[in-house]
Amino acid sequence: MEEIIRNYILFIKKFEGVFNEKYNIVNGLWSDIDKSVSRKGNIGDYKYNFHGRGCRIEYNNIICEYDSGFIDKATINFSVWKLFKFIETNPNLSNMSMNDVYSGILDLIEKKIVEKSLIEEVDTGTYDINKDYLRTLTFERYRK
Template identity: 30%
Template sequence: MINQIIRKVLNDYVAFINDFKHQFSPNIEEFEQKSSRNRSGQIGGFNYQFHGAGCRLEKDGIVCEFDFMPTNEYPIKFCLWKMREFILTNKAYGLVKLEEPELHEVLHTLVEDGTLVKLVLGGVVWEVYQV
């Protein structure tokens, strides 16, 4: 049951980020340039704040944090905490409590089936998921 919910959450998470990115700038090169100049603001109902390689979005009470590191073909990167924050602030899922080990197990399953990919930098596998 939780596995199916997390798959839906992942789709919603990516759609949430892509909606923001499209409103901010539909062109990826332009997005990168604008994000380095416009570090915080509001657009299309989103409050946003870029910080380092990360970005914090808020819209309708939903908090979405992600890292934007175009170092490979997976532009969206996140850790367990960022996904958990998205889930717990989104009332649509009806989850008011979600333990980190439970979410970690589901995310690990998604890595095993190829839905997610872990970040590898310098030969080190990080606890960072990519999609």
């Protein structure tokens, strides 16, 4: 499951790199998105739709949905369904049931890669990628 979550994160970061470069975003995607950039469109082979605090990305028939964190917009927030949809539509990842994904997330929580998203100690039913784990990953910037 660790490889799957890494693929999920890298997919998101690659899109964000392409998006940031295209629109010259310097303060971070979630800081600048509402200012002058269309919330729905295409960049190359990416199709995107920003909604609320989240985004749906489609690329080569792979669907990736994610949200910015409730408290800290710099983190990635997701649900079991969103991660399942990414796995289900990605031909490079193994087939898993929704229950397998949930069990895998519990394992990622134990490894401190993912944490339950809490607001004032209330479980939101979603998960955040641990910021310390995000810092350990290197992201290749989009290059033409």
